[in-house]
Amino acid sequence: MSLNDINLLTENIHWLTMDQAWHYRVLPKGRTSERLQLYCEDSADENELLAELEVIFGLEIVLDPIPVTQIARLLSKYYLKDNAPQDSKQVTLSKTPDDFLNNLIQEAKSLKSSDIHIETYENKCRVRIRIDGMMIERSLIKREDYPALINKIKIYAKLDITEKRLPQDGRINFKHQDQQFDIRVSVLPTLHGEKVVLRLLNNDATKIDLNSLGFSTFDLDNYLQGAKRPNGILLISGPTGSGKTTTLYATLKLLNKETRNILTIEDPVEYTLEGINQVQLKESIGLGFAEALRAFLRQDPDVIMVGEIRDTETANMAIRAALTGHLVLSTIHTNSAWGTVSRLTDMGVHPFLVANTLNTTVAQRLIRLLCPECKQFRDFDSSLYPKQFKPYVEITKHYVANGCEHCYFTGYKGRKAVYEVIPIDQELSAEIKGGNMNINGMLKERGVRTLAENAFNFFSAGQTSLEEIYPLLLNY
């Protein structure tokens, strides 16, 4: 079993109070009538810990030291809920689901949350919000209040309140005082009732800026050279929720000049940008990415942004647009920057056409940054790295996540994107034509930094933890 697989049994969580777990930084492992097994930090003074814990529990204590990063991860995973400043309280909605909803949405927005989940189980109904990618429980709702709340949301989103067996999607334009933004609503019938997810969309793109997303200076230079070319395809790859769209919007902002005609087809339109013609995808009426692209070409565009290339038809339309002198920006679902090439050829695009149109390929991931208020400085032992990872800077100290009221006891606050940027030059283009996938040597010569290398830079600079970038180092 690798350390990453350590999971605690939920029924064991109550052996320790939240205070005990956080104070001693220990977690329940196993128990017999006279013995309690606990995970502790490998840097802990075990004798001191044993002495105190044996008094507290009146049991023989057996400690199993594991890396501090693991303790931090497990503490925030299992001992977060009760620890957060606002305890999950059972709320009674009384007669105002309106107020409850208003408050909830405003609160989520002010916490920079991206989604609100309202869900029902056999014995409880709860509200969770997602902050920096992590779900945090906010409140429990009485079962009898739940239907009224869901109905209210459906009314706001102009959905059919009598339909409770099929999924529905809608949109709310939320206005309160000086705030105004759109919310995408998704209703899903589950075993115990309807689950609702509210995605809070950012209507204001003025704050996003290419310089602050996470690019290194070197990568940003390369990226901008591609984005400023008059034609070709610039593709960003990465899993869902890796911030690809934000990078594209920041790019569009930069390209948004009076002299350019910019068209976008998106699902959903996440930000609105003044001066750009944005179209919402609507597959139910036959307006898909490919159909929109076809129509765009008759609209004399300079720059086209396509939300995602996910089928052959869209890929071919994007290639056609690029070949006829347009700059096409889009995202694609692959794991690596170079993987984009094989993804396109797998979709049936001829390597020759990929070679002639692809101008820049980018991979990106989001990593959480350590909370500056509570991160802790510790000695670092290089045996903590994944085996195949060879650091190019020696690290002797590092920061680990802790948790405080500023970060909802998660130890993290805010996120940055980690990038890998490959500008396609003539030589690389020739490799694409020849179907050569093994181009690592050529990328090194060009100084291309991999996702792992750029992630490591955030770690060595003390901005994030080893645990947070660990999955990226595995692909070193």
Ligand SMILES: [Zn+2]
């Ligand atoms: Zn903190």
